[in-house]
Amino acid sequence: MAVMTQEKVAANTEAKTVSVKPPLLSRTLPAWAQALPLALVFLVFFVIPLALTVMVSFWDYTEYSLVPAFTTRSYVEMFEGCYDRLPDLCVTFKTYLSTLKFCIAVWLISLAVGFFVAYFLAFHVRSTTWQIALFLVCTVPFWTSNVIRTISWIPLLGRNGLVNATLVKLHIIDTPIEWLIFSDFSVIVALVHLYTLFMIVPIFNSMMRIDRALVEAAHDAGASGWQTLWNVIVPLSKPGIVIGSIFVITIVMGDFVTVGVMGGQQIASVGKVINTQMGALQFPPAAANSVILLVAVLFIIAALTKLVDIRKEL
Secondary structure, three states: OHHHHHHHHHHHHHHHHHHOOOOHHHHHOOHHHHHHHHHHHHHHHHHHHHHHHHHHHOOEEOOOOEEOOOOOHHHHHHOOOOOOOOOOOOHHHHHHHHHHHHHHHHHHHHHHHHHHHHHHHHHHOOOHHHHHHHHHHHOHHHHOOHHHHHHOOHHHHOOOOHHHHHHHHOOOOOOOOHHHOOOHHHHHHHHHHHHOHHHHHHHHHHHHOOOHHHHHHHHHOOOOHHHHHHHHHHHHOHHHHHHHHHHHHHHHHHOOHHHHHHOOOOOOOHHHHHHHHHHOOOHHHHHHHHHHHHHHHHHHHHHHHOOOOHHHOO
């Protein structure tokens, strides 16, 4: 009987050993060959376009053509006169400051909204079915394009839109509120509406990984709801917060369609400047602005990644 038991144990051990064998592809191909397809995609669609952008930013240009000669003209013209105008800001600094203002405002609002929506879905919705259903509700705006979702705010916030018409009809205001549309307010509202989901998803993912026993232990130790939230849930949700912040910041910094539509083509942003320069066929200045914007975004991402090791989350 003991011999039969030992044989069964040996058979089970052998079966487990066989089941954990790596796939045939990973056993026959070296690591570099397995990574080669993804590396080629990364090279063709990221490295080469980025290198071409940097190269073109150092080209000269005329009103009608590009001159492939090395020059720093585009960078010099971008910041020309900025030092002489101090303490006043030149156009370039004002544009970057305006873009940074929108970025910070949208980041803070989307972080607050995204965190509490994710918290509600993760800790207050017990049913997995309801979690999926409510999560799909959050994705409803993505069923249409960004342009349509942006334009849809105009009949709502316009001078004769639904909000102003309702407030006038209720005698709360006498005349329509002008700053609801084609202003910084409307730009921020539209950007938050467009990109908050990019904050909800990674935070929700981090919260679902939190061991519920830690929350119960905090309650058993006498911690209040806010203390548990601040000392347990927020630190453990930090990877999702950082990843969501990177998504929102990088997208908002380069957005020009929303700023143009909701700002009435009167509010400046770096992305809008780049789009205008490309429309005028001034590719070297547009490339130079793109490089400066990329560097600024990389500095922000580097600062955020100091807070948490994102590689463990991915």
